[in-house]
Amino acid sequence: xxxxxxxxxxxxxxxxxxxxxxxxxxxxxxxxxxxxxxxxxxxxxxxxxxxxxxxxxxxxxxxxxxxxxxxxxxxxxxxxxxxxxxxxxxxxxxxxxxxxxxxxxxxxxxxxxxxxxxxxxxxxxxxxxxxxxxxxxxxxxxxxxxxxxxxxxxxxxxxxxxxxxxxxxxxxxxxxxxxxxxxxxxxxxxxxxxxxxxxxxxxxxxxxxxxxxxxxxxxxxxxxxxxxxxxxxxxxxxxxxxxxxxxxxxxxxx
Amino acid sequence: xxxxxxxxxxxxxxxxxxxxxxxxxxxxxxxxxxxxxxxxxxxxxxxxxxxxxxxxxxxxxxxxxxxxxxxxxxxxxxxxxxxxxxxxxxxxxxxxxxxxxxxxxxxxxxxxxxxxxxxxxxxxxxxxxxxxxxxxxxxxxxxxxxxxxxxxxxxxxxxxxxxxxxxxxxxxxxxxxxxxxxxxxxxxxxxxxxxxxxxxxxxxxxxxxxxxxxxxxxxxxxxxxxxx
Numbered sequence: 280x281x282x283x284x285x286x287x288x289x290x291x292x293x294x295x296x297x298x299x300x301x302x303x304x305x306x307x308x309x310x311x312x313x314x315x316x317x318x319x320x321x322x323x324x325x326x327x328x329x330x331x332x333x334x335x336x337x338x339x340x341x342x343x344x345x346x347x348x349x350x351x352x353x354x355x356x357x358x359x360x361x362x363x364x365x366x367x368x369x370x371x372x373x374x375x376x377x378x379x380x381x382x383x384x385x386x387x388x389x390x391x392x393x394x395x396x397x398x399x400x401x402x403x404x405x406x407x408x409x410x411x412x413x414x415x416x417x418x419x420x421x422x423x424x425x426x427x428x429x430x431x432x433x434x435x436x437x438x439x440x441x442x443x444x445x446x447x448x449x450x451x452x453x454x455x456x457x458x459x460x461x462x463x464x465x466x467x468x469x470x471x472x473x474x475x476x477x478x479x480x481x482x483x484x485x486x487x488x489x490x491x492x493x494x495x496x497x498x499x500x501x502x503x504x505x506x507x508x509x510x511x512x513x514x515x516x517x518x519x520x521x522x523x524x525x526x527x528x529x530x531x532x533x
Numbered sequence: 534x535x536x537x538x539x540x541x542x543x544x545x546x547x548x549x550x551x552x553x554x555x556x557x558x559x560x561x562x563x564x565x566x567x568x569x570x571x572x573x574x575x576x577x578x579x580x581x582x583x584x585x586x587x588x589x590x591x592x593x594x595x596x597x598x599x600x601x602x603x604x605x606x607x608x609x610x611x612x613x614x615x616x617x618x619x620x621x622x623x624x625x626x627x628x629x630x631x632x633x634x635x636x637x638x639x640x641x642x643x644x645x646x647x648x649x650x651x652x653x654x655x656x657x658x659x660x661x662x663x664x665x666x667x668x669x670x671x672x673x674x675x676x677x678x679x680x681x682x683x684x685x686x687x688x689x690x691x692x693x694x695x696x697x698x699x700x701x702x703x704x705x706x707x708x709x710x711x712x713x714x715x716x717x718x719x720x721x722x723x724x725x726x727x728x729x730x731x732x733x734x735x736x737x738x739x740x741x742x743x744x745x746x747x748x749x750x751x752x753x754x755x756x757x758x759x760x761x
Contacts (some may be wrong), residue, residue, distance in 0.1 A: 416723050443705040456599050
């Protein structure tokens with residue numbers, strides 16, 4: 280009898296002890312292009328800190344609209360630097376917490392092997408019916424694609440062939456189902472082990488368009504949550520940076 | 534004020550809805566007639582198939598259409614063989630998607646109307662030596678007029694309100710596939726709330742007026758029982 284009581288006490292204290300670090304959960308809104316690295320970072324974050332992160336993926340602009348109308352996200356990883364700035368100005372984010380977590384890389388990609396050459400010359404040559412890109416009004420990768428085409432003097436010629444995804448993930452759907460022969464994506468969507476995993480692609484050299492600054496910010500809803508602040512700290516850690524680079528992103532010079 | 538781009542999307546939406554409604558009536562009338570009269574054991578399955586878009590998420594329909602109508606899908610290969618190219622990102626593709634998505638709104642009221650008429654008026658017409666086609670046009674059509682009105686209005690209005698399927702197979706091309714619901718979504722995402730309000734408010738007033746017209750002037754019953 281005594282032994283049994285002791286047993287329960289031990290079990291109970293062990294259960295309590297495992298919660299001693301006050302493991303908390305934070306709700307993170309993430310731009311679609313960062314889906315793959317984010318999933319890996321979240322797993323590492325949970326392993327390292329004991330906290331956990333619940334992830335929602337979508338278009339950055341949509342998240343801003345939702346956040347300004349009471350969405351419960353605590354951390355926001357945008358695909359650009361303007362959306363976080365706007366949230367701070369409008370009083371929804373904690374001032375001074377914005378930083379660039381990654382520099383985006385644009386890729387011209389096709390599901391068909393050999394279609395896209397490594398100089399992107401196919402853009403000038405043509406021979407395709409649809410060129411997919413993310414809506415430049417909503418998505419930074421769409422803006423970068425338009426800048427590239429304008430710099431090469433191809434925009435007016437290719438404009439009639441353009442089909443637009445609502446975000447970069449939907450753009451990938453159009454291309455991977457073959458409905459658009461090729462299109463502009465984030466490198467992270469098609470990269471595996473440092474190279475383009477399937478189909479064919481041209482990694483657009485930086486400098487052909489304005490840099491894609493991807494910024495994160497702490498939202499006011501998360502200011503008191505230790506998991507939210509820990510998450511942003513973890514995003515800057517060497518462990519996270521290795522994952523970010525692995526998916527083809529650059530990092531801003533400090 | 535409405536921008537030129539907004540007006541383009543409105544005009545395009547009206548065209549998609551008008552063409553789809555005509556096609557749905559042409560296609561839906563024989564289907565509804567058959568469903569209202571058949572004793573076939575396939576009736577249950579066919580009723581279920583027709584009603585499927587009512588309960589399926591548009592993302593399911595959009596996903597399958599994107600794959601089936603794409604260059605590697607069976608429909609895509611067929612349309613390519615026929616020299617039509619693939620349907621996603623085209624106006625015709627939108628019409629096909631809209632017809633599939635909204636057809637229960639046309640078939641069900643018609644089916645109810647045909648079932649309510651029953652066989653007696655037709656038998657009477659037959660004894661007067663009217664051909665089946667003649668009796669359909671001169672007996673059934675006038676009697677089923679409220680059913681046709683409801684089917685037309687609901688089919689048209691529902692196509693105007695379509696969003697998910699169009700978003701998935703349309704490709705958001707101004708003047709070709711960017712309909713008003715997608716335009717509203719884009720305005721909201723781009724934080725252009727003023728533009729969004731104009732279009733969204735307009736659609737709200739339109740939809741309410743259509744239903745009001747149906748329930749007050751045409752006195753349609755809001756509850757239909759098509760599968761009795």
